[in-house]
Amino acid sequence: MAPDYYMTYEANPGSGVAAQNGNYPVRFNNKNVWQAGVTSTTVAQDAAAAQWARNQIGKPYGFPAALSNRSKFCCSHLVYAAYKDVTGVDLDTNSFPGFIHPFELFSSPETTVTYLRYLHEVTYS
Numbered sequence: 001m002a003p004d005y006y007m008t009y010e011a012n013p014g015s016g017v018a019a020q021n022g023n024y025p026v027r028f029n030n031k032n033v034w035q036a037g038v039t040s041t042t043v044a045q046d047a048a049a050a051q052w053a054r055n056q057i058g059k060p061y062g063f064p065a066a067l068s069n070r071s072k073f074c075c076s077h078l079v080y081a082a083y084k085d086v087t088g089v090d091l092d093t094n095s096f097p098g099f100i101h102p103f104e105l106f107s108s109p110e111t112t113v114t115y116l117r118y119l120h121e122v123t124y125s
Helices: 043-054 075-087
Strands: 007-012 016-021 033-038 111-117
Touching: 007 043, 007 075, 033 043, 043 075
Parallel strands: none
Antiparallel strands: 007 016, 033 111
16 A cells, blocks of 8 residues: 555645545544545546645645636645546536535536535535
């Protein structure tokens, strides 16, 4: 196994793009956790998208960041850009033209939820 097999590459305020422990049930104890997978890609393509995201480590956090921007990332934008640039799969649903919201990654016809831990009711206004 690669040394970072259990890592995720995330863009977060303060730290920008960085590697994080990917054990979400432990990291986010007592919180809702969703994980989605892109249905049309192979394991090799997923690995290549992860490598692309890994190569962005050190870039700053930026919200909102236009979909075409590759100099800064917010969380969902990093995932969007990795799949768009590496595989050509477009995860944007156009709910927020020019930008991507995290929940678009779950509502995209290109994805399916692969893990769900639902502990709390989530409401949106």
